[in-house]
Amino acid sequence: xxxxxxxxxxxxxxxxxxxxxxxxTCESPFFPKTQGFCRNPACDGDEFVDTELSRFxxxxxxxxxxxxxxxxYIPASDPYVPFAxxxxxxxxxxxxxxxxxxxxxxxxxxxxxxxxLVVETLYTDEExxxxxxxxxxxxxxxxxx
Amino acid sequence: xxxxxxSIAIAGVGMHPWGKWGKNFVTYGVHAARAALKDAxxxxxxxxxxxxxxxxxxxxxxxxxxxxxxxxxxWNGARVAxxxxxxxxxxxALDTARARILAGLSDVALVVGADTTPKGFLKPNxxxxxxxxxxxxFRVMGMTNPGYFALYARRRMDLxxxxxxxFAQVKVKNARHGLENPxxxxxxxxxxxxxxxxxxxxxxLHLLDICATSDGAAAVVLVSEAFAKKHGLNTDVxxxxxxxxxxxFPNTVLDMPQISTDPAVAVQPGELTFKExxxxxxxxxxxxxxxxxxVAEVYDLSTALxxxxxxDLRLCDRGEAEVLLRAGDTSIGGKIPVNPSGGLACFGEAVxxxxxxxxxELTWQLRGQATGRQVEGARVGITANQGLFGHGSSVIVAR
Numbered sequence: 001x002x003x004x005x006x007x008x009x010x011x012x013x014x015x016x017x018x019x020x021x022x023x024x025t026c027e028s029p030f031f032p033k034t035q036g037f038c039r040n041p042a043c044d045g046d047e048f049v050d051t052e053l054s055r056f057x058x059x060x061x062x063x064x065x066x067x068x069x070x071x072x073y074i075p076a077s078d079p080y081v082p083f084a085x086x087x088x089x090x091x092x093x094x095x096x097x098x099x100x101x102x103x104x105x106x107x108x109x110x111x112x113x114x115x116x117l118v119v120e121t122l123y124t125d126e127e128x129x130x131x132x133x134x135x136x137x138x139x140x141x142x143x144x145x
Numbered sequence: 146x147x148x149x150x151x152s153i154a155i156a157g158v159g160m161h162p163w164g165k166w167g168k169n170f171v172t173y174g175v176h177a178a179r180a181a182l183k184d185a186x187x188x189x190x191x192x193x194x195x196x197x198x199x200x201x202x203x204x205x206x207x208x209x210x211x212x213x214x215x216x217x218x219x220w221n222g223a224r225v226a227x228x229x230x231x232x233x234x235x236x237x238a239l240d241t242a243r244a245r246i247l248a249g250l251s252d253v254a255l256v257v258g259a260d261t262t263p264k265g266f267l268k269p270n271x272x273x274x275x276x277x278x279x280x281x282x283f284r285v286m287g288m289t290n291p292g293y294f295a296l297y298a299r300r301r302m303d304l305x306x307x308x309x310x311x312f313a314q315v316k317v318k319n320a321r322h323g324l325e326n327p328x329x330x331x332x333x334x335x336x337x338x339x340x341x342x343x344x345x346x347x348x349x350l351h352l353l354d355i356c357a358t359s360d361g362a363a364a365v366v367l368v369s370e371a372f373a374k375k376h377g378l379n380t381d382v383x384x385x386x387x388x389x390x391x392x393x394f395p396n397t398v399l400d401m402p403q404i405s406t407d408p409a410v411a412v413q414p415g416e417l418t419f420k421e422x423x424x425x426x427x428x429x430x431x432x433x434x435x436x437x438x439x440v441a442e443v444y445d446l447s448t449a450l451x452x453x454x455x456x457d458l459r460l461c462d463r464g465e466a467e468v469l470l471r472a473g474d475t476s477i478g479g480k481i482p483v484n485p486s487g488g489l490a491c492f493g494e495a496v497x498x499x500x501x502x503x504x505x506e507l508t509w510q511l512r513g514q515a516t517g518r519q520v521e522g523a524r525v526g527i528t529a530n531q532g533l534f535g536h537g538s539s540v541i542v543a544r
Contacts, residue, residue, distance in 0.1 A: 005285055006275060026411035028395075032281075032404070040411050041394050060399065061303075063295035063347045069287035070268040072280060084348075085288060087296055087399045093409025095399045097286060106348045111303035122285065132285055 021048035101136035154380035157185025163361035173362035174259030181364035198258030198497030199229035231532025235500030258497035259362035295347035298449035305464035313340035315448035323487020325517020359493030363501035386430035427539035435459040444530035503528035
């Protein structure tokens with residue numbers, strides 16, 4: 001049974017989305033989720049409701065990890081296989097970092113490209129698969145694949 | 146808030162060479178402190194305020210660095226403070242010392258930063274902390290510090306046409322600058338081919354694009370005008386500004402170690418990015434403009450970040466830093482030399498000491514004492530750096 005690597009941060013299913021905390025006073029959506037006080041300095045809001053962020057965004061920038069990151073990173077395989085990361089600007093004006101979906105690397109994206117949120121397995125242990133959000137390039141018009 | 150009429154003088158500076166020396170950070174700090182006191186001609190027993198830059202990798206003694214250094218130098222009854230602001234630690238410590246002197250509460254302040262760092266990727270302290278972004282980004286993303294540097298580098302390439310050769314040229318320049326610097330850890334020529342031939346750590350950055358972690362220490366002695374006059378101290382170099390501003394909401398530029406930025410729903414981002422605002426605040430406080438600057442020491446955690454800083458400090462327009470670089474304008478002898486010390490490329494980073502090391506270098510530059518790397522006739526210098534969690538600094542010194 002697949003289990004999210006962190007509970008309550010994203011929805012599952014065909015159309016997964018990140019879950020933000022929306023301030024009920026100024027409507028700013030914060031991700032990761034927050035509680036207590038709104039971080040907008042002009043807002044004294046202290047109540048939040050869960051809200052799903054846009055599933056599509058534009059690549060702000062991207063890179064990869066050619067060397068295995070140090071602990072507490074848990075490698076998905078042995079030997080280590082490099083993976084790509086993308087910082088993605090959502091219509092809500094916030095940028096969210098994530099790994100790039102399996103099968104895609106730095107040569108598959110450019111700054112400004114559209115990507116879609118997907119949920120994939122981050123690593124597997126005795127408890128089973130642990131899933132996380134990732135950014136998947138959206139096929140451009142004219143692409144063969 | 147302009148303090149240009151009540152400048153504080155830098156009476157002395159000192160450093161311990163950067164490297165991997167295998168000693169305790171206190172050893173380095175005391176070495177640098179004694180060098181700075183000697184340079185100033187001030188006795189430790191006359192210092193009435195000591196500020197230490199905290200190091201987070203050296204146990205309790207590192208958390209209370211100010212008193213650790215005071216104790217090692219020998220208790221002299223001075224007031225004490227310890228500052229922590231990640232990479233901006235040294236500048237914040239300096240700001241604390243300056244404020245107390247400006248307030249008339251102290252006459253002589255010693256500011257010391259020292260560190261000993263592990264080899265390889267900097268990583269978070271042990272434990273399981275899901276609410277700590279610095280832990281979370283490693284666990285769930287495998288996002289290292291070079292990963293963030295690489296994001297900024299890639300934007301330069303995709304938005305402004307920078308190349309990996311440009312980034313390599315920054316390393317080549319800084320390596321050349323640092324050849325004669327006795328405090329630099331790496332003192333050897335580097336070629337573009339050598340940079341491009343080193344392994345890629347985080348695309349597009351090669352191993353030689355990314356600064357190492359080092360042991361090192363730097364210290365600065367600040368004095369009031371009255372004390373300097375009474376004791377006949379050298380006050381040629383003055384602090385004109387110390388900017389330690391925080392970001393403004395919404396900060397929509399992804400900063401290490403965060404995995405996301407503020408949203409721009411209720412409030413739109415301001416005209417300045419956080420890094421730009423650091424420099425702007427320094428210029429405003431000093432009452433000068435970027436065109437007045439003769440020399441800059443900026444935080445080249447990666448080669449590409451040096452190019453970002455040149456633009457953030459308004460030393461050229463956005464997207465134009467490669468033009469300066471390619472023309473040799475940022476080399477010693479060029480229009481606006483950047484990192485004459487050799488920068489982090491030649492030093493590696495010793496976090497709580499690094500912002501102070503930048504000030505030490507500019508002090509030597511403005512005094513004309515930067516043997517083998519002197520920017521001729523330099524009268525105004527600026528530093529810049531950015532650290533974790535909304536910390537950053539820019540110091541302007543002038544003679």
